[in-house]
Amino acid sequence: LWTPLPETADRPDAAPDPAPDPAPDAAPDAAPGVRLVFAAPDDFQRLSVDGPALAVDRDEAFGGSDPDRVRLRDLLKAVTAEHGPLDTVVFALPLSAEGEVSRRVAVATAELTALVGALADGEFGRPLVLVTTRGAVHARDGDRVDLGVCALPALVRTAAREAAALRVRLLDLPSDRAEWPDAVRAELADREYPGVVVAARGGRRWTPRLSPVPEDAVPDAPPVVPGGRYLVTGGLGGIAHDLAAYLVAAHGVRLLLTGRSPAEGEKADRLAALRALGDVRYRRVDVADADALEAAVAEAEADWHGPLDGVLHLAAADPTNQWAALERHTLANETAGTFAEQFRPKVDGTLALARLLEHRPDASLVLFGSVNGEFGGHSFGAYAAASGFLSGFADHWRHERGRDVRCLAWSMWTGVGVNRDRPAEPAARRGFRALDPDEGLRLFLAALAAPHHYLLLGLDLAHPELAEELAPGDLYAGELVVAHAGGDPDAVRAAVAPLTRDVPVPVRLVEVPRVPRTPEGGVDAAQLLLDAAPARTRRTSAPPATDLERRIARIWSDALNRPAVGRDDSFFDLGGNSLRATRLLALLDDRLAVRLTTHELYENPTVAALAALVGDPGTRTTGPSTPGPGEPGPGTPETGMPGTGAEAQ
Ligand SMILES: NC(=O)c1ccc[n+]([C@@H]2O[C@H](COP(=O)([O-])OP(=O)(O)OC[C@H]3O[C@@H](n4cnc5c(N)ncnc54)[C@H](OP(=O)(O)O)[C@@H]3O)[C@@H](O)[C@H]2O)c1
Incomplete structure (x- = not known):
């Protein structure tokens, strides 16, 4: 909201x-x-x-x-x-x-x-x-x-x-x-x-701003028309297959699945498994081809003796090959080809579906997008923009056309779909939870029954970066943390007791070394939450050892608003998020005249590692200047690695 x-x-x-x-x-x-x-x-x-x-x-x-x-x-x-x-x-x-x-x-x-x-x-x-x-x-x-x-x-x-x-x-x-x-x-x-x-x-x-939707407030209504007629684009993809199996088995829906490739190999197995459950057909149709789409749907409707009840739009260009060459897919280097590839199913495909549904006014439309469409995605700008289009389209169709449309922006699914083999850690670092197929299905059903037409699914709202995005009136307290910088805990507890007596959530007292401040002097709430996080066991890291390490450590202190950092502390353990990473890189450039990429920071997240990288330019993955369009920098990483700064969900 x-x-x-x-x-x-x-x-x-x-x-x-x-x-x-x-x-x-x-x-x-x-x-x-x-x-x-x-x-x-x-x-x-x-x-x-x-x-x-x-x-x-x-x-x-x-x-x-x-x-x-x-x-x-x-x-x-x-x-x-x-x-x-x-x-x-x-x-x-x-x-x-x-x-x-x-x-x-x-x-x-x-x-x-x-x-x-x-x-x-x-x-x-x-x-x-x-x-x-x-x-x-x-x-x-x-x-x-x-x-x-x-x-x-x-x-x-x-x-x-x-x-x-x-x-x-x-x-x-x-x-x-x-x-x-x-x-x-x-x-x-x-x-x-x-x-x-x-x-x-x-x-x-x-x-x-983000406004949490309580799941228990969701009405218990069937998510689809029982026995209804549905089109599923990208229907033999990983997530679509799981959802289709549930909808056919649980609600007896009839399905027209579409995709561009023949149903061979894994896709043939998926189709056979679905056909064993009920009335499921597959047609090879590019979702952006409005005429072919209309023909395939008209044929199915003739067989079914009735019009479509709805569409689940899951077709998407697989962005995972970008993991192999992340620097090439930052906006500075991105090509028109990648944009066209991502836009075809999500932009042109959605427009083709709009044409299809123009004369099927009662049919519903569910668009599958990504949290990247809301928050952006490092090295995945084309995918993010394509997903962002979906939420804009949903707003347009709902508010201006009064249509039954939803945009579901997902975090990461594990076990199925394009991210099935990807580590969950980079997404978790941004507050995007990994959803297994059971949780994905549960959220899908809850989302279809919810009264909202745009939902982000799989967010960890306790993550400081996302907590900062919450609407003030919608903040939901899971516990009350009373942070104090030293002093007798019993005295602190007694002092806050009159204020916390009627608080309906657990109250936890935490001692922090100091109250973190923003550069402007206010309380740095995000940092305070990190300092007070219960699972965070803090190692004592050795102090910076060389002159270069000390200079870099001072810059970290400024970027993170911390009095001191150790040489082996991880930037992310100290509360570094992507916004602070951006600030850190700008400071490094200003003060040391060293231009690093976020990718290099994510790969070298300690003062010691960064000093080694800066001190030995031969190990740098990119040179000081940005490579030209489509052209890798010297030694641009060719393998996607867990823990990189890239973000595709
Ligand atoms: N997996 C995740 O973690 C995740 C996270 C957030 C959002 N999502 C969204 O959820 C949806 C499903 O994801 P998934 O992981 O299941 O992907 P997937 O397995 O790659 O399935 C997508 C399907 O779309 C089809 N497709 C691509 N371009 C098409 C086109 N122009 N026309 C028709 N079909 C086309 C592909 O089949 P053909 O190649 O045969 O055409 C593919 O089978 C996507 O929209 C994705 O953006 C997924």
């Missing part, structure tokens, strides 16, 4: 806008802090960005679905040679919803990817990149979703995770154009805001 942000002036982390106030006729080369605005000429006028701003026609700079990255870099070189490092880049995506959806999705993602690629290595400064959209999210009643840009929030969140040199944010503008200048001004005035997606509505800033 969307909650309003406190007014900027009321927030302790808000810093004043460093760019000068708008001067009536400010020369564009006034220093410091040049703002570069990529926009269609009309939109540039409408956004009326303050300060010394240089306007570049977005179409000319990017030129469609295959932007010329060399030309873009040349442009940035010319601008920064004349005006100095970039302070702010405003990137105005198409602000009118015109044109064919799938082409617009491809163009918007290609342009944004090219821009992030050009800025990612910090050569042109460390700007705040503000991506403006209109209709990318459904934040308030009455909003209309523009399917051409609704994949963008997931891509921007991916960029925020990957590009240490940048602060990237998406601002979704209100429908009233008169409000645009104020909305942009408010965003640029709050450079330090750590959130990534903001919607400006009614003069306020809104941000998406």
